[in-house]
Amino acid sequence: MTSFFSRASRTSRASRACRARATALLGALAFAGAAQAHDFRVGDLSIDHPYATPSRPGVQTGAAYLRGIRNKGAVADRLIGATTPVAERVELHTRQTEGDVVRMREVAALEIPAGQEVQLRHGQPQHLMLVGLKQPLKAGDRFDLTLRFERAGETTVKAWVQQPRAAAEDAKGADAHHTH
Numbered sequence: 001m002t003s004f005f006s007r008a009s010r011t012s013r014a015s016r017a018c019r020a021r022a023t024a025l026l027g028a029l030a031f032a033g034a035a036q037a038h039d040f041r042v043g044d045l046s047i048d049h050p051y052a053t054p055s056r057p058g059v060q061t062g063a064a065y066l067r068g069i070r071n072k073g074a075v076a077d078r079l080i081g082a083t084t085p086v087a088e089r090v091e092l093h094t095r096q097t098e099g100d101v102v103r104m105r106e107v108a109a110l111e112i113p114a115g116q117e118v119q120l121r122h123g124q125p126q127h128l129m130l131v132g133l134k135q136p137l138k139a140g141d142r143f144d145l146t147l148r149f150e151r152a153g154e155t156t157v158k159a160w161v162q163q164p165r166a167a168a169e170d171a172k173g174a175d176a177h178h179t180h
């Protein structure tokens, strides 16, 4: 009996160690993949290149973007919310031009139709507004952004802080952020 138990416990220890190694290896692979391609998957959705522009000195709001969200499924999904440790809250915004005035409006959800890609790039109407930044966003920083989808559920992606390619577009976007 004694020898049986000791053998059983050795086996179980070995298999635990093996599982731990496998998990660590998977984690390392997943991290390497994300760092290179910088895209993320959750359910039928693939989220391409989450990023944010550097925040301006003394300004406590920032904006985050996604190169795109592709829905490979047969059913529409919706982005219904987001959170991040770097800001008090995240709002889904869309920009509207009324005459000469550009205004931003908070929306409850962003539709991601089946089989399509929705872009939330810099210079486009939709973006994620980071309200109440707890720290300035500097080029080169990376931060967690948790996206909540109605069907696919929640996923945390890494947003890269980077200078936008078009400075003119940035100025336009920055001005728009003051007309809430």
Ligand SMILES: [Cu+2]
Pocket (backbone or CB within 6 Å): 063, 093, 104, 127, 128, 129, 177
């Ligand atoms: Cu906004």
